[in-house]
Amino acid sequence: MGGLLKDIYKSRALYLFISPFYILFLVFSVFPIFYSVFLSTHKWDGIGEMKYVGSANFTYLFTDPTFWHALVNNIILWILGNAPQLICALIVAFLINMAIVRFKGFYRIAYFLPNITAMVAVVIIFQSLFGNEYGLINFLLQKVGLSRIEWFNSPFASRVVIAAMICWRYMGYNAIIYLSGLQRIPKDLYEAAELDGASTVQTFLRITLPMLKPIILFSVMMxxxxxxxxxxxxxxxxxxxxxxxxxDTVVLYMFREGFTYQNYGYAAAVSWVLFIIIGLLSVLNWKVFNKSDD
Amino acid sequence: MGKAILTKKILLHTVLMIGVLVSIFPFYWLVVMSTNQTSAIFAFPPKLTFGGYFMTNFNHVMDNTNFIRALFNTIFIAVLSTTLQLFFNSLTGFTFAKFQFPGSKALFYVMIGTMMIPGQMLLVPQFMIIKELGWVGDYKALIVPGIASAFGIFWIRQYALAIHNELLESARIDGCSKFGQYWRIALPILRPALAFLAITTFMGTWEDYLWPLIVLTDTSKFTLMLALQQLKSVHTADYSMVMTGTLMATLPLIVIFLVVSRQFIAGIMEGAVKS
Incomplete structure (x- = not known):
């Protein structure tokens, strides 16, 4: 025991070096986690007295149609904004990685560019492209003989616009992530496939996809x-x-409850439910990916 | 055979170029809108070429927002956050990579685990702490919680593993303290890793929206993103002006990205493989 204490004493400078992260972690993460458990069982407007309400916040949450509405929207936005984009990213990465493609550097930069654009800016740009009256997209739709769409008057169309923003901003980023995985696949695997007369599609399905599994799981989790x-x-x-x-989304709902209406206890309850949803989905992702591992 | 490959090549590049057009077009549209008057864009058919109204729009932005102020606020916060992060992350990352001490493994895994916590979840209680500390409306609320990040520490640690122990050993024999070994030996070697971290932190701080929205109250302290959102909400009719503001707020990052793009993308790719 004395030896351990001596070791700790000898390493005191090292503890000092790493301490900032842990101090911040305690103050701004560990404490908030416990505090939010406490908050979620109270009714509090941030100024007056806290009132213990037990599980009332959660009971209310599960019966509030606005919450369910936000959750369903959120799930739709998550799927619309990610599924098409991840598939495109995979194809783009596969194409850029092909030996016969030149200007790889140019493609990487061009595809990555949207990702460095701030989301606030992306929203402003896309809102003008999808304008109800005079948006460019509606102009093009009419040009090809379709009728224009009131993008922001219908739930489905509004979701498509938001999904388009997410797809645009993250497709290139995910393509680069996949590309990094592709470059680690040994070249002789592809050469062997070519010798066996495999088509591009076969190579993609039989070699590329299985080899990329860990990195695809990573991107799906993110x-x-x-x-x-x-x-x-x-x-x-x-x-x-x-x-x-x-x-409407879950975080937007939480933000409104907490910072607009000052229902801090209730907002803390919402954030716990959000945490559990994300946790469950992460486990689910992981399970699905490992199941197909046979 | 030669012909088949050529056809394949042309097909591939066509598909890839369509993707490039989709990626680039919104930027082109941003410049088109910033150089035209709102009426020209909202005409049918809309104008799709550059116009000569950039300066007019620019002056409108200057008249309607405190753009320069927001720009300096953003630069101030981004530079300070980045500098602090570089220092604390590299010191911690280096320590984890090159020293063993009681509990070092466990502490390292705890740190990695924190990356799994979704940030938005702690918004409410974190705000409560900021309020308790009296930091609402103060830049401390933006800078202090983020001066050391798990990702940054992990990133530096992966690089620092490659530093030769003999180098540190000989420095130690020459009487160099542990901090001296970090400052004089590790830091210069870590420069490429630090450069990548600097860019991501700088961009992340520049683009941050939700947390500043919650903790900043005074419009004179607003960052560019908040100023932009405000400009957009108030002046819905003058789209050219809003677009010009958007262009001005995003251009610095685009320029930085284009200058360092190769190294930056290489960094992203390395990061993906490591995690």
Whole structure:
């Protein structure tokens, strides 16, 4: 025991070096986690007295149609904003990685560019492209003989616009992530497939996909966490108004309850439910990916 | 055979170029809108070429927002956050990579585990702490909680593992303290890793929206993203002006990205493989 204490004493400078992270972690993560458990069982407006309400916040949450509405929207936005984008990213990465493609550097930069654009800016740009009256997209729709769409008056169309923003901003990022995985697949695997006369599609399905599994799991996990934290898109889109139909999300709901109505206890309860949803979905992702591992 | 490959090549590049157009077009549209008057864009058919109204729109932005102020606020916060993060992350990452001490493994895994906590979940209680500390409306609320990040520490640690122990050993024999070994030996070697971390932190701080929205109260302290959101909410009719503001707020990052794009993308790719 004395030896251990001596070791600790000898390493005191090292503990000092790593301490900032842990101090911040305690103050801004560990304490908030416990505090939010406490808050979630209370009714509090941030100024007056706290009132213990037991599980009332959770009971109310599960019976509030607005919450369910936000949750369903959120799930739809998560799928619309990620599934098409991840598939495209995979194909783009596969194509850029092909030996006969030149200008790889150019493609990487061009595809990555949207990702460095701030979400607030993305929302402003896309809102003008999808304008109800004079948006460019509606102009093009009419040009090809279709009727224009009132993008922000229908829940489904509004969701498509938000999903388009997410797809645009993250497709290139995910393509780069996949590309890094592709470059680690040994070249001789592809050469062997070519010798066996495998087509491009066969190579993609039999070699590329299985080899990329860990990195695909990583990107799906990240999009799940990201998908349930959607906030900026619907919030900036609607400006000072309440969110457009079909675009309310769980974080937006929590933000409104906490920071607009000052129902801090209730908002803490919402964040716990959000945490559990993300946790469950992460486990589910992981399970699905390991099952197909036979 | 040669012909088949050529056809395949043309097909591939066509598909990839369509994707490039989709990626680039919104930027082009942003510039088109910023250089035209709102009426020209909202005409049918809309104007799709550059116009000559950029300066007019620019002056409108200057008249309607405190753009320069927001720009300096953002630069101030981003530079300070980045500098602090570089220092604390590299010191911690280096320590984890090159020293063993009681509990070092466990502490390292705890740190990795914190990356799994979704940030938005702690918004409410974190705000309560900021309120308790009296930091609402103060830049401390933006800077202090983020001066050390699990991702940054992990990133530096992976790089620092490659530093030769003999180098540190000989420095130690020459009487160099542990901090001296970090400052004089590790830091210069870590430069490429630090460069990547600097860019991501700088961009992340620049683009941050939700947390500043919660903790900043005074419009004179607003960052560019908040100023932009405000401009958009108030001036819904003058779209050209809003777009010009958007262009001005995003251009610095686009320029930085284009300058360092190769190294930056290489960093992203390395990061993906490591995690």
């Amino acid at each position: 999009s799940t966490i990201g998908g349930f934290q959607i906030f900026t898109e619907p919030q900036v889109l609607a400006g000072t108004q309440s969110p457009y139909p079909g675009t």
